[in-house]
Amino acid sequence: MKASLNPYNPGSGLRPPALVGRDRELEALEVTLERARNGLPNRGLILSGLRGVGKTVLLNEMRSRAEDAGWFVVSLEARPDSAGSASARQILARAMTAEARKLKPREAVSERVKSALASITAFNVRLGASGIDLGVELARGRADSGDIEIDLPEVVQDLCAALGEDNRSFGLFIDELQDLDESLLRALLVTQHQAGQRGWHFYLIGAGLPHLPGILADVRSYAERLFDYRSIAPLPETESAAALVEPARTADVTFEPAALGLLVEASGGYPYFLQEYGRAVWDVAPGPVIAWGDAQAGLVVGLQRMDDGFFRSRWDRATKSERRMLVAMAEDGEGPSTSSEIAHRMGLKPTSLGPYRANLINKGLVYAPDHGLVAYTVPGMSDYVHRHQDDLDAAGR
Ligand SMILES: Nc1ncnc2c1ncn2[C@@H]1O[C@H](COP(=O)(O)OP(=O)(O)OP(=O)(O)O)[C@@H](O)[C@H]1O
Ligand SMILES: [Mg+2]
Structure with a gap:
């Protein structure tokens, strides 16, 4: 045809012609939107699952529903590279500023909106993310300490106070959340925690690989209670x-x-x-x-x-030695494999496997479902390795 x-x-992340089988997750979001509309708080939402299972598409759908509900929406995608930590903050700051520009109506601006714009400006200046002028004086002593764990909650608090005037909520949508640097992640969890306690309508809605819930719990033990965790399955x-x-x-x-x-x-x-x-x-x-x-x-x-x-x-993203590890894992099918067994198959001491494992995790090719275990992030990878075993051997693994 x-x-x-x-x-x-x-x-x-391409929108499918029919988005099927995600009614329960979308219902969870609708409940949050409805509760927020009624002034009632709720937890944030975390979507986790393997590559290609439809997390980004679902996150985007949720974002657009939040926009339709009149939320103040900021979205970004985290990256694992070393430049990622500075740039993630700047992207967050810029995205907040761009959205905040819309808070400025042509006529009178309320005191709360002015304070929120001033805090965002201070936050931006501190992060070196200037460029968009909100046309307000800097708020000295608000969101400008340079400590992201203090500044982010302050900026969010001020923004939520301004948004509350119109019964609006703040939704922060972050894809590939497992790749966000730890200190920004910690600041986000602190902010979500404070939001719950103080009634700010701030919601972190994140998506990432299956080990994301474990990463969040490692960063802050109370993360378990901050979010509604949804595993996105086939x-x-x-x-x-x-x-x-x-x-x-x-x-x-x-x-x-x-x-x-x-x-x-x-x-x-x-x-x-x-x-x-x-x-x-x-x-x-x-x-x-x-x-x-x-x-x-x-x-x-x-x-x-x-x-x-x-x-x-x-496959091309992995070095020769890392590929050996991917091949050793294929014996266990879709896995998971134990790290010690993989090391044994590769003729390595268990401790020597560490760097390969860390690199493959960093490249998003494998993840650790639990202590001492590894698995492919991509479904079907073991079959691919088996299908291509001969070429891989010929390439001199
Ligand atoms: N619910 C669904 N019904 C039908 N097709 C879907 C659904 N969700 C996603 N898809 C399709 O699956 C593909 C992958 O979706 P998406 O990029 O959202 O996955 P992902 O989980 O974010 O993957 P990655 O971890 O690689 O980022 C896309 O082509 C998308 O159109
Ligand atoms: Mg995705």
């Missing part, structure tokens, strides 16, 4: 089928049940795989009824595309 009409949307069969069927239906394209079953099973319910297979099967099928043979051909094409892109790009 025509590629130009292909409805599927494989990629990173889609059940019915929803996986809907992710394929619904977009096609709008173009009067249908699936034979056996073809649909084959695609759903191969995807393992992973949203990204569903989109990739959906796109491939559309491309190879003459249509308008997708048959078993089309599904089989689509799987071959889709898998090839993923091998060349999704998996390959991750």
Whole structure:
């Protein structure tokens, strides 16, 4: 069928043609929006799961619903690189400033709004994130101590006081939250904690890899109670089928049940795989009824595309020695593997595995589900390694 009409949307953070199977998480957000509207507090929300499971798309949907509810919304994506810590603060400061500009109506500005704008300005100056002028005097002694754990709660407090005049809340949406530097993360948890105690309507809504809840608990033990934690899992069969069927239906394209079953099973319910297979099967099928043979051909094409892109790009990010670790892990399938067993397979002492493990975690290729364990962040990585074992051997691992 025509590629130009292909409805599927494989990629990173790309909105799917049908966002299925996330009703419970969206309901949790709706409850927070509704409670905030009624002046009642609630916890923040943390979404965690493997790569390609649909966290970014869900976070974006939540952000847009919060915007529709009139929230003051700031969003950013954390990065693991060393320049990340300074820039994350600056990005946060700039994003807050850009949003705060909208607080300034043409006529009279209330005292609370003035104070909030002054605090944001002071916060920015302290972080060296100037550039957007809010047109107010600096608030000396507010949000300008240089200690992010003091300044961030102050700026949020002042902002929430100003927003409260219009019954609005402050939503901070952060993707890849596991990559945020520890001191900013600590400041955010302190702020969320104070917000709960003092009734500020500030909500951190974050997304990240499966070990994110553990990272937050390590940074502040009370983090366990600050958030509603939602593990974002692969889609059940019915929803996986809907992710394929619904977009096609709008173009009067249908699936034979056996073809649909084959695609759903191969995807393992992973949203990204569903989109990739959906796109491939559309491309190879003459249509308008997708048959078993089309599904089989689509799987071959889709898998090839993923091998060349999704998996390959991750494999290429690893050094030769790190790849040896990825190969050693593949024996355990989707894992997790114990670090000691991996070291043994690689002929290393358990202590020598540390740097490879740390680098792969830093590159977002593996994570530690628990103490002494490692697992791939990408579903299907062990199969990729097995499929390519010969090339990998030939490349001199
Ligand atoms: N609920 C869903 N239904 C159907 N497709 C979805 C759903 N959620 C996400 N997708 C699709 O899955 C793919 C991956 O989504 P997304 O980028 O949000 O995943 P992610 O969990 O953020 O991955 P990463 O950890 O790599 O950032 C996209 O192509 C998106 O369109
Ligand atoms: Mg993402």
